[in-house]
Amino acid sequence: MVSCQLYGLILISDIYIRAGEGLKFFIILIKSISPAQKDNILVLSTSGLSTRNIASNTGLSKATVARVIKKSTPNKENINIGCPSKLNPYDKWAIVHCILTGEASNAVQATKIINSIIPSTVSTQTVRNTLKAANLKAVTKKKKPLLSLTHRKKRLAFALKHQQWTVEDWKRVIWSDETKVNRLGSDGQEYVWKKAGDPLGEREVKGIVKFGGGNLMVWGCMRWNGVGIVCEVEGSMNAEQYVFILEECLLRSMEEPDVDEEDITFQQDNDLKHTSKLATKWFKNHDINVLS
Secondary structure, eight states, X not given: OEEEEOOEEEEETTEEEEEOTTOEEEEOOOOOOOHHHHHHHHHHHHTTOOHHHHHHHHTOOHHHHHHHHHHHOTTOOOOOOSSOOSOOHHHHHHHHHHXXXXXXXXXXXXXXXXXXXXXXXXXXXXXXXXXXXXXXXXXOOOOOOOOOHHHHHHHHHHHHHTTTOOHHHHHTEEEEEEEEEESSSOSSOOOOOOOTXXXXXXXXXXXXXXXXXXXXXXXXXXXXXXXXXXXXXXXXXXXXXXXXXXXXXXXXXXXXXXXXXXXXXXXXXXXXXXXXXXXXXXXXXXXXXXXX
């Protein structure tokens, strides 16, 4: 090992080292091997010896042997070392298939299924590695309303029924719903930007009070050109209170000058109180068409 002071660019055995003035380096001088040694390495490699055995027979390092073999046979496939995989291509396909078809929803369930098929059991981590190799990744399930086959058929029927509606048709619809209004803050998540490592500050804290601070439940409606009357919902709404709200708020909203009562379509969701016999009778008595 030689200690020297470098200035500029130095070439030692095909290795380039660029250094600034005054920097000190320790450089290992590499001695080139002879053509006979290279030929001997290639002959031993062709005979099936490993890099370690060739290095032991020739007295060279494993790195040198590997470099000579790779340079002389660049297209040679690397031989996999270590324990052979317990999973053949069909087993790996079966793991991916049970995930994509919904037979299993996670790696633990897929492991139980594949271990009931193959003779040698595998770990959950092996199954995870197989799924990652197939370009799959684990994600958090999104929370969405559960739709049964009946729900899907009804939604498709609704879309097909109204697919020819024009903008003017939709302008005749009065939309309605209930919502909760909190006195303090929101029920949803709130985000704030901060620098990594900074201590917790007042700006990053969402204040709360006991019992949530209270809230107000209201019913409201709107049309394409504006909103209607808003009504407070007292306690838990039932069919009787819903009919009362329709009587007091919906009819008043329909009394606007630009609203043609004979050409109105009312929208509501399929809550039980909305589709109750009492509410259905009220709509029929007032000759109001309900969007369905």
